[in-house]
Amino acid sequence: EAQVTQNPRYLITVTGKKLTVTCSQNMNHEYMSWYRQDPGLGLRQIYYSMNVEVTDKGDVPEGYKVSRKEKRNFPLILESPSPNQTSLYFCASSTPPGQGSGELFFGEGSRLTVL
């Protein structure tokens, strides 16, 4: 089954404690992206990757890091989480934007609370 898998789905942590949200896709997609979703603000892109070892900042990259060492994995790293990073996070993948419909496949989401 084609899917994007994120872990953990739910996490409560404290300010400053480093955490990683993993994301893995099994569709051999070149493009992967991380979004955060907050009430009334819609989806905001954090980072994206066009392919292995190629990553770029999205609209809200501050406080986040990513890596793309393998095609299937795109972890999101919060080195020193702060309460304003409390949010619902989505990982997504697709064929390269501009090729075909570019439909995004989303993971189930990771709800993060930073105390």
Added chain:
Amino acid sequence: GQNIDQPTEMTATEGAIVQINCTYQTSGFNGLFWYQQHAGEAPTFLSYNVLDGLEEKGRFSSFLSRSKGYSYLLLKELQMKDSASYLCAVMDSNYQLIWGAGTKLIIKP
């Protein structure tokens, strides 16, 4: 700046028809997407329009007018399960997606 506008919330009756509008101002245009998102779940793809006109897919249709910077999603024969948020997104000239804040659709019996 780049901007996507869609109504915050709409209410409709089961069995009826509803039209959700989306207007956009972006740097270039490489297609417009509609996604459905049930509360607490991931968005799922509904439609993609890159040329003007109406695309029909079952009970859902999507329309695009590039000259007007306008799209709508038409939902027919509404069912209770259609209660969800509907997200409009435009791919700009750099192939980046610009997202609207979403329209929450409430279906009443």
